[in-house]
Amino acid sequence: MKKYDVIVLGGGPGGYIAAIEASTLGKKVAIIEKDKMGGVCLNKGCIPTKALLKSAHSIHHLKEMEELGINVTLESLSPSKAVDRASKISSDISKGVDYLMKKHNIDVFRGVGKVDSRNSVTVDGKGYGYENLIISTGAHYKTFPGLEHDGDKIIGAWEALKLKDLPESIAIIGAGAIGVEFAYFWNAFGVEVHIFEIQKHLLPLEDTDSSKEVERAYKKLGIKLHLGVENISASSNGTGVTINVVEKGKDKDYNFDLSLLAVGMTGNINNLGLEEVGIETERGFISVNSNSQTNIPNIYAIGDVTGKMLLAHVASYQGTIAAKHIAGQSFQELNTLNVPGCTYCYPQVASIGYRERDLIEKKISYKTSKVPFRTNGKAVASNETSGFVKILLGDDGELLGAHIVGENATELIHEYVLFKTMEGIDEDLLATIHPHPTLGEWLHEAFLEIKRDSK
Amino acid sequence: MMYEFKFPDVGEGVHEGTILEIKVSPGDKVEAGDVLAIVETDKVTAEIPSSKDGVIVKFGFEEGDSIEVGETLAYIDLGGSKELSEPPSGSDKNASSSVEENANVVGELDLGDGSIMASSQEGFDNKPKRELSSVNKKVLATPLARKIARDNNVDITEIIGTGPAGRVTKKNLMEVINSSPSTQNVAKVNIPLASDTVIPLSKLRQTISKNMTESSQIPSAVVHEEIFFDKIVDLRKQVNETIDAKISYLPIIIKALSFALRKYPEFNATFNAEKQIVTQHIAINIGIAMDNGGGLFVPVINNTDTQRIEHISNNIKSYIDKVSNNKIEISEMRGGTFTVSNYGVEGGLFASPLILPPQVAILGIGRVNKRPVVINDEIKAGHVLPVSLVIDHRVIDGAAAGKFLTYLRMLLENPHILMMEMV
Numbered sequence: 071m072k073k074y075d076v077i078v079l080g081g082g083p084g085g086y087i088a089a090i091e092a093s094t095l096g097k098k099v100a101i102i103e104k105d106k107m108g109g110v111c112l113n114k115g116c117i118p119t120k121a122l123l124k125s126a127h128s129i130h131h132l133k134e135m136e137e138l139g140i141n142v143t144l145e146s147l148s149p150s151k152a153v154d155r156a157s158k159i160s161s162d163i164s165k166g167v168d169y170l171m172k173k174h175n176i177d178v179f180r181g182v183g184k185v186d187s188r189n190s191v192t193v194d195g196k197g198y199g200y201e202n203l204i205i206s207t208g209a210h211y212k213t214f215p216g217l218e219h220d221g222d223k224i225i226g227a228w229e230a231l232k233l234k235d236l237p238e239s240i241a242i243i244g245a246g247a248i249g250v251e252f253a254y255f256w257n258a259f260g261v262e263v264h265i266f267e268i269q270k271h272l273l274p275l276e277d278t279d280s281s282k283e284v285e286r287a288y289k290k291l292g293i294k295l296h297l298g299v300e301n302i303s304a305s306s307n308g309t310g311v312t313i314n315v316v317e318k319g320k321d322k323d324y325n326f327d328l329s330l331l332a333v334g335m336t337g338n339i340n341n342l343g344l345e346e347v348g349i350e351t352e353r354g355f356i357s358v359n360s361n362s363q364t365n366i367p368n369i370y371a372i373g374d375v376t377g378k379m380l381l382a383h384v385a386s387y388q389g390t391i392a393a394k395h396i397a398g399q400s401f402q403e404l405n406t407l408n409v410p411g412c413t414y415c416y417p418q419v420a421s422i423g424y425r426e427r428d429l430i431e432k433k434i435s436y437k438t439s440k441v442p443f444r445t446n447g448k449a450v451a452s453n454e455t456s457g458f459v460k461i462l463l464g465d466d467g468e469l470l471g472a473h474i475v476g477e478n479a480t481e482l483i484h485e486y487v488l489f490k491t492m493e494g495i496d497e498d499l500l501a502t503i504h505p506h507p508t509l510g511e512w513l514h515e516a517f518l519e520i521k522r523d524s525k
Numbered sequence: 526m527m528y529e530f531k532f533p534d535v536g537e538g539v540h541e542g543t544i545l546e547i548k549v550s551p552g553d554k555v556e557a558g559d560v561l562a563i564v565e566t567d568k569v570t571a572e573i574p575s576s577k578d579g580v581i582v583k584f585g586f587e588e589g590d591s592i593e594v595g596e597t598l599a600y601i602d603l604g605g606s607k608e609l610s611e612p613p614s615g616s617d618k619n620a621s622s623s624v625e626e627n628a629n630v631v632g633e634l635d636l637g638d639g640s641i642m643a644s645s646q647e648g649f650d651n652k653p654k655r656e657l658s659s660v661n662k663k664v665l666a667t668p669l670a671r672k673i674a675r676d677n678n679v680d681i682t683e684i685i686g687t688g689p690a691g692r693v694t695k696k697n698l699m700e701v702i703n704s705s706p707s708t709q710n711v712a713k714v715n716i717p718l719a720s721d722t723v724i725p726l727s728k729l730r731q732t733i734s735k736n737m738t739e740s741s742q743i744p745s746a747v748v749h750e751e752i753f754f755d756k757i758v759d760l761r762k763q764v765n766e767t768i769d770a771k772i773s774y775l776p777i778i779i780k781a782l783s784f785a786l787r788k789y790p791e792f793n794a795t796f797n798a799e800k801q802i803v804t805q806h807i808a809i810n811i812g813i814a815m816d817n818g819g820g821l822f823v824p825v826i827n828n829t830d831t832q833r834i835e836h837i838s839n840n841i842k843s844y845i846d847k848v849s850n851n852k853i854e855i856s857e858m859r860g861g862t863f864t865v866s867n868y869g870v871e872g873g874l875f876a877s878p879l880i881l882p883p884q885v886a887i888l889g890i891g892r893v894n895k896r897p898v899v900i901n902d903e904i905k906a907g908h909v910l911p912v913s914l915v916i917d918h919r920v921i922d923g924a925a926a927g928k929f930l931t932y933l934r935m936l937l938e939n940p941h942i943l944m945m946e947m948v
Contacts, residue, residue, distance in 0.1 A: 402689055466676075468669045468695070493667030493688075493695055 073199035074100045076396060077191055078206060079183045079342075082109020083382040084373030085206035086167055088389030092204075093174040095397035100200075101176055102183035102193050106160075107167040110208055110374070111382040113160045114228040119251055121156035122231070123414050126258035130416065134453060149259045150234035157232075185343040188366060202368045202396045205349075205356060206385065207342065209335040209374035212354075216303030217243060217331055223311040224304050224329045227252065236261050237327030241313045243302055244332035245272040245295075247413040250284065252330055254415040257293050264294040264324065266302050266315060273413060277425040277473040279440065279460055284475065287417055287456060304329045337375040353377070360403045362392040370396070384409055410487045412480040417456040420483035422490060423471035426462060436462045436470055439519035441512050443476050448507035454478070459512045461486075463520055467496035472516075478509055485513050496521070526604070528577050529597045530561070541593040542566035543728060544586055553581045561599055564592065567732035569858075570851040579603045666693035673698045678725065729820040740879035746918045747877040750930040752937050753900075754893055754908040760940050768835065774910070775813075775867055776838040778890060781936040783809050783830035784946040786863055789929045793862045795883040796920050803885070803920050812861035812881070813841060815848045822848050823881060825861040865890055874911040885920050889913035910937070 076092040078085045081103030089101045106113050135142050171178050181194035190199045211226040213219060219226050225233075227248050240256055242249045245267035257263045265272065265288075271281035272288065272295065285295060300316040311329040315322055336354035350357050350365045355377030362370045370392040373385030387404055394401040413419040429436045440460040443449040457476025464470045472486040489499060496517050504514040532542070542564035549555055560572045561581075579601040586592050664682050666674070670693045674681040677698075684701055686693035726734065757777055765771045786793040790805040797804070809830045812823040824844040829837055847853040866878040869892035878889045891911030898907035912933070916926045936943045 466669055466672050493669035495668045495672055498668050 071190065071197045071199050072100075074098050074177070074201070076100075076202045076204060076393070077102065077198060077200040078204045079185070079191065080109065080206035080208055080373075080375075081107040081167070081178070082206060082208050082373060082385065083111045084208075084385030084389045085109065085204065086171065086389075087386040088204050088206065088372060088393050089176045090170060090174050091390045091393035092396060093176050095393060095399065097393075097397060099174075099176045100179060100198060101171060102179045102181065102191065104180070104182045106164045107171065107178070108160070108164040109206075110228075111385075112164055112167070114231060116382055117163060118156035118160050118231050119248075119255075120414055121159050122152055122255045123251060123416075125152040125155070126255040127416055129258045137453065147259050149236050152259075153232060153234050184341070185347050185349070185369075188347055188368065200368075202370065204362075204389070204392050205342070205364075205369065205371040205375060206373045206389065207338040207375045209337050209355075209377075209380065211331065212334040212336045213331070214333065216301075216305075217333060219331060220306055223306040223327075224331060226331055230330050233328075237310075238262060239264070239310075239326045239328070241266060241304070241311065241324065241326040241329040242332060243267075243304060243313070243329060244334070245269070245274065245297070246332060246334075247273065247411075249330065249332035250413060250415045252332070253288070253293050254291075257291055262292075262294075264296060264313075264326070266296045266299055266313060268299060268302065270298045272297065273419060275411075276413070276419055276421055277460065277471070278427060279458070280419045280421065280473050280475050283417065283457060284413075284415065284419060304331070335374060335380055337377055339375065358388075361395045362388045363395070378404075379406055379409055379411075381409065381411065405491075408487065408491045410483050412483070414480060417476050418479035419473070419475050420479040421471070421473045422483060422487055423469065424462060425471060425473070429462060429470060434470065435465055437520045437524065438462050439516050439523065441515045441519055443509065443512065446507075446509060446512050446515075448509055448511070449476075451507070454509070459516045461516045461520070463496060463517075468493060476509065482510055482513065485510065526602070527582065528579060528601045528603050530575060530577065530599045530601055531595050532564070532573065532592045532598045533576075534594045539566045539569075539594070541591055542571070544588050544590050544592055545570065547584055547588055549581050551581050551583050555579060555581060555601070565728060567728040569853065569855050570729075573598065575599075575601065577601050577603055664693065665691055667695065669695050670698050673702070677702050727819065733821050736881075737879055740882060743880050743882060744918045745877070745880060745915050746923055746926070747913055747915045748923065748926040748930055749875045749911065749913045750934060752910040752912060752934045753898060754910040754937065756940050757910075757937055758893070758908045770835070770839065770842075772834065772838040773841075774893060775841060775865075775890070776834045778910070778937065779811055779813075779826070779829050779837055779865065780834050781933055781943055782811065782863070782865065782888060784936060784943070785929055785933040787830055788932060789925070791921060791925065792886045792916075792929055794885050794920070795862065796885050796917060797883060798919070806862045808860075808862065810860050810862045812858070812864040813844065814864060814866040814878070815845060817848045817851065819851070822853050822858060823861065823864055824848065824853055824857045825859065827860065863888070869893065869911070875913050877913060877915050880915055880917055885917040886926075887915050889915065 075097035076089070076099045078089045078099065078101040081101050085101060086107060089099045093099045111117065129147065132142060132144055168178070179193045179198070183191055183193050185203065186192045186197060189201070190197050191203065211219070218224065221229065230252055236256060236259055239262040242253050242263060242265045245265050249265060250272055253263045253265055267274065271278060272285050273281045288295060296315065296317055303314045305312050307325070310325055310327045313324045313326065313329060337351070337356060339351050339354065339356060344351060344356070348366065349369060356364055356371040356375050358364055358371050358376050362372050364371050372388035372392055374380050376388065378384060378388070384404070391401050391404065407423050410420060410422040426438060438461065440458050442458040444455040449455045454477040457474070457479065460473040461469060462471040469486060469490045472483070474482050476482070499514060499517050500521065502514065504511045544562055545565050546563040548560050548562055555561065555575045556578045557576055558574050561575050562573050564571055564573055582600040582602050584599050585597040592598060665686060666681050667688060671681060673695060679698065679701060681693055684693050684697050686697050688694035688697070757774065761772065761774060761777065786809050793809055794803050794805040808828055810825050810827045811829045812825040814821060814823050824847070826832070826837055826840045844853065844857070861881070862884065864881050864884060864887045866887060867890045868876055869890050872892060874891040874894070876889045876891070878887050880887045889912065891913070893908055893910050895906055895908050897904050898909060900907065912930065914926050914930055936946070
């Protein structure tokens with residue numbers, strides 16, 4: 071039986087990055103993937119959705135052209151072309167990952183992997199030995215009683231990506247990043263979109279001010295919001311789907327052509343041999359320590375399957391931690407407060423650290439400022455005035471949390487991420503000259519406003 | 526021409542000090558050698574003499590400030606043009622030599638030439654010197670960590686960093702602050718009761734504290750002994766009738782001690798625990814622990830075995846004077862092979878003082894007292910000198926300590942034998 075220093079189970083952004091890191095550190099590595107390299111992120115998630123959103127956002131840009139002095143009329147929309155484009159981009163990048171595996175001398179086994187023992191796996195029955203195992207099998211869509219996929223009228227995001235013939239109306243259940251992004255895409259392509267969410271706000275995991283800003287924008291776009299509802303259930307009714315909710319105390323039925331379920335993810339932990347080998351799981355995810363180790367020291371788990379912040383960049387980071395730990399190298403532990411989160415609807419939302427309500431709950435003293443982009447010269451000149459920069463500063467001048475909403479939020483957050491990771495204090499940022507005129511100036515302005523207020 | 530007088534390196538690895546007193550004012554004319562300020566470091570309190578003749582323009586620091594080696598203490602107008610310019614290299618050499626001439630005042634001066642005499646373009650910048658020092662120090666620490674360290678009086682150079690590239694992070698700092706009661710008290714002096722006195726440790730005290738902790742790591746054992754002292758009491762009385770500068774008991778005890786050390790060289794040794802090597806020294810240099818209220822100092826008298834008792838006595842007196850006036854120098858505290866702690870002068874009979882590493886033993890000397898003693902089966906009143914010998918038990922055994930004390934006792938109880946040992 072062929073033996074490896076490290077075997078990685080799953081070729082997504084967690085797995086393939088872990089494999090490259092381990093190989094770079096001198097280990098003999100193999101990676102097992104049953105589908106395409108790149109995982110959900112590349113093939114069914116991050117990348118294709120961003121491609122779709124580019125199409126959607128461009129439609130809105132077209133509508134603003136007259137104001138800019140360009141007279142143009144929209145001839146027609148071709149959602150299937152947008153979907154095909156997204157597919158092609160996914161498969162091209164996935165080939166790129168195949169190439170990376172070759173370049174780093176990582177053996178790739180295509181097939182269904184299973185943990186056989188504490189030092190071997192099987193791939194479609196064939197056995198391979200390992201010194202260390204990294205499990206990066208990802209996650210899949212959760213269902214609840216009354217909210218189950220039928221693959222036809224009630225679908226999940228992965229099927230939604232492939233939807234070329236758009237119906238007239240779609241109900242989206244779940245107002246997290248996935249639901250909100252699809253809402254924007256379909257709305258831009260002319261679909262009547264309703265979002266149903268049991269929490270009081272869209273993007274309930276973001277700071278409340280960010281959620282409210284997106285809600286305002288979505289109302290203007292004509293997306294209908296049903297927030298704070300209870301007892302949501304979806305059932306196919308032959309021609310479409312009926313959504314039953316309790317809204318403002320009243321029992322209501324809504325009919326749509328299609329419904330998207332985006333209510334959460336759960337780890338891919340079944341049929342992997344985990345129980346037989348004794349790997350502990352909790353509430354659908356594999357439990358890990360700060361070294362990304364499971365309860366079995368030579369078996370690691372990373373990414374969505376651990377349930378720690380379902381983000382590709384976290385999976386990758388955990389991957390490098392696992393690889394470094396295996397190689398006996400030092401590493402900086404994952405600090406969830408320094409992990410940025412991005413949502414790519416428009417206006418975009420990007421955030422890091424605490425939300426204001428967290429600080430209030432934890433009784434941490436803070437100062438805050440919120441500077442809207444409509445007062446920023448570049449934003450006005452570029453016709454991109456939605457959103458704001460909001461920061462939360464601690465008593466020592468350190469950044470406790472930052473929340474940016476706007477056209478380019480996801481590209482502006484990086485400065486704050488660096489700042490927070492390096493433990494900068496307000497004086498440092500105030501001393502940093504930001505170029506004018508840019509949206510990024512507002513990253514400085516937010517700090518300046520707090521300084522002005524405290525005088 | 527403006528000259529920037531920088532706080533010189535006073536040796537012994539001293540990096541910084543606290544300015545206790547500034548002795549001159551802007552506008553004063555000074556000559557090379559005039560004392561500009563008195564700076565307390567963690568080893569010694571030193572007078573800092575000017576290396577140039579000129580007129581004081583201004584000081585870079587105030588009394589009570591912390592100053593680091595290499596920082597500009599004072600700006601001196603050397604005369605000529607008032608522009609800030611680089612002192613020509615010729616004057617650098619002059620500066621070095623005049624500082625060297627004054628070496629005896631502040632002890633051995635290690636000139637890190639470039640860092641002290643290099644000219645600077647800074648001039649009269651108003652940047653708070655604290656920020657500057659955090660840039661000059663090569664401690665990698667995040668801005669947040671530095672601020673927390675400053676606010677909590679924690680020395681960031683002593684914290685091990687676990688951030689990227691070994692940077693000290695807030696987490697590292699909080700671990701220290703939350704586990705160290707003394708820093709907590711210093712930082713969070715919220716509402717002391719009206720009668721409480723809060724005293725942050727001085728640099729000197731902090732160093733003493735550190736050294737004591739180090740000493741306490743030595744596995745030690747103590748052996749106490751009582752020495753019948755009547756004969757020495759009489760001897761001293763006789764001696765003091767014949768000389769002007771009266772002697773105390775200590776120089777006599779030190780003399781006897783020196784002979785004991787000569788006979789038992791394993792006590793006159795230093796132990797390198799890392800290399801597991803004991804070095805027995807030929808020279809017998811005895812340090813005498815002295816307190817001046819602000820700190821503990823141990824000036825050393827060299828070659829006590831060959832020095833006249835009177836000479837030893839004069840040395841002791843001169844050291845006492847220097848210590849009480851904070852004028853003791855680092856060089857005077859170097860090279861000790863054995864130490865005595867004469868607490869008996871203040872009070873106390875038996876004690877177990879802490880050994881000064883890397884020495885292997887210390888002798889505590891208690892209070893000479895008169896009490897009932899047994900001589901020839903009869904009880905009489907007699908003087909007794911209590912002594913306590915503390916040994917590093919890694920390298921010296923109890924039996925050896927007993928033998929050493931027995932010999933010392935024999936010398937002091939029989940001054941004629943003591944005399945026969947004299948070189």
